[in-house]
Amino acid sequence: MIHPAFFISDSTGITAETLGRSVLSHFETIDFDYIVLxxxxxxEKAQRAxxxxxxxxxxxGTRPIIFDTLVNQDxxxxxxxxxxxxxDVLDTFLNQLEIALGKKPSCTVGRAKGPEQEARYRHRIDAVNFALDNDDGAKLDRYDQAEIILIGVSRSGKTPTSLYLGMQAGIFVANYPLTEEDLEDNRLPKALQNHRARLYGLTIEPERLAAIRTERRPNSRYAELRQCEDEIxxxxxxxxxxxxxxxxxxHASVEEISARILSEIHIRGHHRS
Structure with a gap:
């Protein structure tokens, strides 16, 4: 049975979805259909929801689970x-923090950010735009601006990880697809040779890679298991x-992949915004 799970917010819904997915991940025997509102x-929008x-x-045929970060009582x-x-994601934490801090929270929809928060927000937006501009080796001349360069074969998870790291951590990430020609040379592609300290590789089991590629290009050499095995x-x-x-x-979610990368970046001493 598939269980519907709603994430409802008066803003982007990222907080409700992030926390909700994290909690639901502990119920491994249940399949969830995630719906973000x-x-x-x-x-009026609430009534439609x-x-x-x-x-x-x-x-x-089952009761949906709802994670919300709504502030407006109506x-x-x-x-x-x-x-x-x-x-209620907010009340779960705010009620306990109110007791601990002895202060009532400021419950304001779309609460304005302070200068520091606004700067961090703008930095994350710049990081997301950087990931989009530098997807799949699009702009090799900007690699000196990247804090990390993800490399791996096609469909190994580079793009979603780049975007997640940009959005959630403000990391400037580029990604480069290792082509068949790159791999046959058995040496770093020229575009990467001056950036070895920034490289991080992603790999994947050949069977899973073949399944993903089959969805994209069925019945192609690109999706053949033997081809995937050789590339990996x-x-x-x-x-x-x-x-x-x-x-x-x-077998890792983009959140888990990003957390692993961030932990290693931290060990290496990279700056995080």
Whole structure:
């Protein structure tokens, strides 16, 4: 049985989704259908959200789980009329912190950021734009601006990891796809040779890679298991030859992959914003 899980927010929904997914990941025997409803900032939008929740309850035949970070009490009361089970993300923490700190929280929708917070926000946006501009080796002349350069064969998880690191940690990440020609040479591509200290490799099990590539290009040499096995073997040999740290993305979420990379970046002494 698939269980619907809603993440509802009067803003982007990133907080509700991040915390909610983390909690639900502990229920490994249950398959969840994740549905994000951002910018629910009016009673009318809340009513439409309730309609979707109730429809999901009917379609799936089970009570939806709702994680919300709503501040407006009128909107929260509307969501409370739904057929879902509500987990109030903010109250879970704010009530306890209010007791510990002896102060009431400032519950303001879209609360304005201070100068430092605003600067951090702008930095993360710049990092995301950098990841987009430097996806799949798009702008090799900007690699000196990257804090880290992810390398790996096509479809090994480089792009989502680059974007996640930019959005969540403000890390400027470029990524470079190791092509068949690169791997046959058994040496670092010319574009990477001056940036060895910034390289981080991603690998993946050949069977999983073949399945992903088949969805993209079915019945192609690109998706053949033998081709995937050869590319992965050569890529890992390249990582080992040049002392490039790497990790297997097969059974890891983008959050887990990013956390591993960030922990190693921290050890290396890289700056994080």
């Amino acid at each position: 951002p910018y629910v900032d009016s009673v 309730v309609e979707r929740i109730n429809l999901a309850a009917k379609d799936y 909107i929260r009361r509307v969501i409370a009329t739904s057929d879902g089970f509500i987990v 073997r050569q890529a890992e040999a390249l990582f080992k030859r040049f002392g490039i740290s790497y990790l297997d993305t097969t």
